[in-house]
Amino acid sequence: LLSRSIANWLLRRRQLSPFGACVNRRGGASAALLTDESAPERHSLDRHVGLLYRPEEADWQAVTRHFCRPELVRLFDTLGQRALMVRRPALEIGERLAGHAGDGRPCLRFVLYGRRGSGKSLQMGHVAAACRRRGWLLVTVHNAHLWMRHSRELHESAHRPGMFDTAGYGCIWLRHFYAMNQEILPGLRVTKELSWNAKESTPAGSSWKEVIDYALARPRYSCAAVQFLIDEIKLGSVPMPTLVCFEVANCLWWHRSGIKNDAIRRTPLQGEEPPWRADITAKQLTLLDAFKQLLDSDWNNGAAVMSVSPQGALFDRLREWMPRKLLGDEGFAYLDPFVPVYVEPYGPAEMSNMLNWYTESGWLTSEAAATDAGRAELAFLSDGNAGELLRIAGEWVTC
Structure with a gap:
């Protein structure tokens, strides 16, 4: 997992980071890295892997929501916002289909x-x-x-x-x-x-x-x-x-x-x-x-x-x-x-960015989740599995 110092350095030098262009809703080490490119056909392997993006309403209603688990759709409805991660398997298939x-x-x-x-x-x-x-x-x-x-x-x-x-x-x-x-x-x-x-x-x-x-x-x-x-x-x-x-x-x-x-x-x-x-x-x-x-x-x-x-x-x-x-x-x-x-489990950068978004959106409210030890425990318990992380994060109530 990325330490706080490395995360802060990435946020300060994001123009040089491997994540490419991104926008931040809040400052600090817990700010999630989001891309400003919402069109999925424009995502690329060299600029967007590991970033979160907000699907456009037309794409969400017509296509994307049908591929989401019901608990994920309910989460988005509860939070009033949506964010999906750009990952390598989809981009590799998309590049092959484009040709x-x-x-x-x-x-x-x-x-x-x-x-x-x-x-x-x-x-x-x-x-x-x-x-x-x-x-x-x-x-x-x-x-x-x-x-x-x-x-x-x-x-x-x-x-x-x-x-x-x-x-x-x-x-x-x-x-x-x-x-x-x-x-x-x-x-x-x-x-x-x-x-x-x-x-x-x-x-x-x-x-x-x-x-x-x-x-x-x-x-x-x-x-x-x-x-x-x-x-x-x-x-x-x-x-x-x-x-x-x-x-x-x-x-x-x-x-x-x-x-x-x-x-x-x-x-x-x-x-x-x-x-x-x-x-x-x-x-x-x-x-x-x-x-x-x-x-x-x-x-x-x-x-x-x-x-x-x-x-x-x-x-x-x-x-x-x-x-x-x-x-x-x-x-x-x-x-x-x-x-x-x-489709492999979340890597360290993907896990860190996903936890940042859960914290920022209010889904992960426990103070322990903001510490390095708490995040290491979440990564261990979920084993990098996206579905398990969603479930476990919802059980970490404020303490």
Whole structure:
């Protein structure tokens, strides 16, 4: 950790410091280092790593808040201000994507990994906000692992025999997709006729907004609408690059779930009493299978950024955090080749700056946290983990 003397020297000589241009809300050793650059696509590895930035309201409402943990969103609402840290994993992915757009090569895939609470989702949100400002089409999926635990209007699919639609989750995702891309969706057109049933269809040339409105008015076809839109992306009919963000992607290769189907019977186990209801796997849910197709590399002009986490692991892998263990043989083979990106714990400078902001904003009020010994204890207890630091800092009350 930086001592008080080193921190004071950095504040006095910030024009020569590796943090680059920054602004300070308060003087003294506890002043957090913030960059005056709020546009995520302009952050660079040589000037902004370790700094805090304030996301613009439009970026926050449309993209970034969906990648934040609920307790972090509540913290920002309580404090009345927001500050996120610029970190190396997001900038490295962003630089690679800036040179990949429009080159016609197959989908480039990144897998973010690290211990739970390390900030994988926030890094993905930083990349998504930067791509949105560059004019990319965003396809983001959050909390898909919960879809495997709770059914939402489950029924057999009319378009894919033997599979099941979750109409409620399909409608939720379509509303989210429209809110995130509402500026560009009216200009996108479907290239083929979409047949919903024997009597109703959407002609070729209709806008994507019409497809979404039809599915929201008739929730039974929401999962089919998602599949139609994904088919259009893979066909290359979208003029701009597409970024796919999938949190907890390892849930796509679950071999069982908490969703039961009385229509499917299985061989009973020894000594088991009926009914013998079979689990519905991820392969049988049309919504998850549709997004899984976007994680393949058989389409161009786009990229996929995924994360793997114990949140989406089966019970025998809850303590794992490496991609190979969480994805399993089938998932790892499906995504290979991909670029693994490790989200490491906070370094000394990042930890010091984060503690400065917690103190300055009033979230960390204990006098002990202002001492070197107190900060060393916070760093030790959290082990540099962003989620643990947030939790522990809230428990350090004034004493």
